[in-house]
Amino acid sequence: MAGPVVAVVGAGQAGFQAASSLRQEGFAGRVVLIGDEPGLPYQRPPLSKSYLAGESGIEELWLRPEPFYQKQEIELLTGEAATAIDRPGRSLRLASGGAIECDHVVLATGARCRALPVPGADLDGVLPLRTLVDADMLRERLVEAHDVVVVGAGFIGLEFAAVAIAAGAAVHIIEVTHQPMGRVVSAQTSRFFTEAHRRWGATISLGTGVARILGDGRSATAVETSDGRVLPGDLVLICIGVVPNAELARDAGLATDNGIVVDEYLATADPAISAIGDCANFPTRFAATGQAGGLTGHGRVRLESVQNGVDQAREVAARIAGKRVAPYDKVPWFWSDQRDLKLQIAGITVGHDQAVLRGEPESSSFSVFCFAGDRLIGVESVNRPADHIIARRLLAVSDPRLTPAQAADESYDLKAHMGRR
Amino acid sequence: MPSITYVHPDGSRQVLDVPIGTSIMRGAILNSVDGIVAECGGEMMCATCHVYVDEPDLNRMPPQSDDEKAMLEFTASERKPNSRLSCQLVVTPEMDGVVVYLPESQV
Numbered sequence: 001m002a003g004p005v006v007a008v009v010g011a012g013q014a015g016f017q018a019a020s021s022l023r024q025e026g027f028a029g030r031v032v033l034i035g036d037e038p039g040l041p042y043q044r045p046p047l048s049k050s051y052l053a054g055e056s057g058i059e060e061l062w063l064r065p066e067p068f069y070q071k072q073e074i075e076l077l078t079g080e081a082a083t084a085i086d087r088p089g090r091s092l093r094l095a096s097g098g099a100i101e102c103d104h105v106v107l108a109t110g111a112r113c114r115a116l117p118v119p120g121a122d123l124d125g126v127l128p129l130r131t132l133v134d135a136d137m138l139r140e141r142l143v144e145a146h147d148v149v150v151v152g153a154g155f156i157g158l159e160f161a162a163v164a165i166a167a168g169a170a171v172h173i174i175e176v177t178h179q180p181m182g183r184v185v186s187a188q189t190s191r192f193f194t195e196a197h198r199r200w201g202a203t204i205s206l207g208t209g210v211a212r213i214l215g216d217g218r219s220a221t222a223v224e225t226s227d228g229r230v231l232p233g234d235l236v237l238i239c240i241g242v243v244p245n246a247e248l249a250r251d252a253g254l255a256t257d258n259g260i261v262v263d264e265y266l267a268t269a270d271p272a273i274s275a276i277g278d279c280a281n282f283p284t285r286f287a288a289t290g291q292a293g294g295l296t297g298h299g300r301v302r303l304e305s306v307q308n309g310v311d312q313a314r315e316v317a318a319r320i321a322g323k324r325v326a327p328y329d330k331v332p333w334f335w336s337d338q339r340d341l342k343l344q345i346a347g348i349t350v351g352h353d354q355a356v357l358r359g360e361p362e363s364s365s366f367s368v369f370c371f372a373g374d375r376l377i378g379v380e381s382v383n384r385p386a387d388h389i390i391a392r393r394l395l396a397v398s399d400p401r402l403t404p405a406q407a408a409d410e411s412y413d414l415k416a417h418m419g420r421r
Numbered sequence: 422m423p424s425i426t427y428v429h430p431d432g433s434r435q436v437l438d439v440p441i442g443t444s445i446m447r448g449a450i451l452n453s454v455d456g457i458v459a460e461c462g463g464e465m466m467c468a469t470c471h472v473y474v475d476e477p478d479l480n481r482m483p484p485q486s487d488d489e490k491a492m493l494e495f496t497a498s499e500r501k502p503n504s505r506l507s508c509q510l511v512v513t514p515e516m517d518g519v520v521v522y523l524p525e526s527q528v
Contacts, residue, residue, distance in 0.1 A: 017460075043462045045461075045462060045464065046462065059447075059451065060447060060462075060463075062450075062451075063450075064450060064453060065450075065451050065452070065453065067453060068453040071453060306460065306461060306462075306466075307460075307466075307467075310460045314528070333466065335461075335464060335466050337464070342488075344466070385465070385487060385488045385491035385492060386487070386490075386491040386494075388491070389491045389492060389494050389495050390494075392495065393495075
């Protein structure tokens with residue numbers, strides 16, 4: 001195939017989307033999609049939810065079946081890693097020894113689990129959860145596990161805990177901060193989920209770290225906490241966040257700072273190299289800058305979500321295909337399923353200075369509207385999809401002009417408010 | 422296996438055998454039907470698996486949940502009375518022969 005060549009590094013949700021969107025945008029050159037995991041590109045969210053619980057199979061994880069890649073003329077290289085970007089030579093070096101000459105590199109390298117640097121972390125039964133291999137291992141171990149210790153109460157840890165409890169294990173969640181999911185949700189939402197997990201039967205220790213993991217020489221048997229307690233644990237999940245895979249960019253001389261630094265078009269300082277998804281640190285009006293009074297409009301953020309990966313992939317694919325594109329400006333959204341609670345988040349609520357409730361947490365159906373100054377910056381909804389959808393629409397406009405009092409008043413019609421905007 | 426017909430905006434039709442218990446969305450994905458995006462994988466977060474169910478087939482569809490009703494507000498193409506999210510349409514033996522129309526756009 002003649003014409004330009006695009007190499008997409010990383011075959012997760014973002015990389016897959018970049019490759020397929022290039023075709024949708026009419027890109028006629030060569031598209032190579034390189035992933036270091038074996039097998040077809042798949043979705044990660046179910047790995048800590050339905051797939052982990054055994055409610056869905058591998059076919060439901062696949063983003064597309066194998067013939068799709070042939071039909072779309074996407075060269076899929078799985079079990080292959082890119083080891084270096086040769087910028088002057090316009091090529092990408094591969095672990096298997098070859099190289100791909102390419103006109104554009106899209107880095108969708110994702111992130112990897114942060115390791116817990118304590119003695120015993122290498123014992124059998126101490127596991128991460130990020131990949132299909134991880135999930136398969138955990139699924140198998142959950143059948144036998146009696147005492148599960150979950151280290152880190154983020155989305156993944158809490159989703160895993162909900163599944164583990166349902167599988168019949170005793171679950172102890174330990175979290176070094178005092179606020180589960182505190183990196184992404186308000187204090188109200190955090191408290192609500194903490195109480196829910198306790199109600200479901202988990203023990204939760206907040207403000208608690210891990211001193212070491214104890215074992216019988218081979219397998220983990222317990223976790224010794226920072227405050228000296230010994231918690232039995234034959235299965236220990238380590239989910240204390242991720243580290244962005246930015247080395248390829250850094251080694252190529254590109255700026256990295258909590259991810260690969262890109263501009264509002266998701267390009268690095270080298271216009272032939274873009275970065276998207278979990279590995280990309282990008283400027284956005286949705287990120288609070290930390291200055292008093294809330295948003296100034298040019299904060300930077302790195303987001304770990306399906307929406308972010310997919311929307312950024314579309315932006316970059318359109319640009320590479322020669323379309324005129326506007327700066328990337330999609331409303332971020334996230335979700336988490338924990339037993340019968342569906343948490344949906346629109347916008348980025350970190351940095352809010354006022355949070356108002358709409359609905360009653362006691363009813364397990366409510367939203368928290370988060371404001372910075374008088375400006376709505378994000379909405380967390382629990383079992384309240386209508387609020388979530390309207391929030392996505394409200395946040396898409398530059399100033400939703402919704403007041404905290406209006407948000408808190410359930411008789412105030414948000415849809416009509418949107419119509420007036 | 423029940424047969425489901427997917428009609429593209431240009432009028433072309435794809436007839437697929439979709440296993441019982443599989444959604445009309447997943448049936449499309451596994452057969453690379455253009456026009457179903459399904460970026461959230463069936464979690465009712467994205468509304469990119471929107472279809473119009475052929476009117477006579479509507480009564481063979483499962484009822485709409487509140488989540489689905491809310492998400493249908495977010496479709497890229499016009500929401501009509503026969504709009505559904507195909508991830509919620511899990512195929513049953515009674516759905517054999519159902520026809521769904523794909524919208525002009527999903528994103």
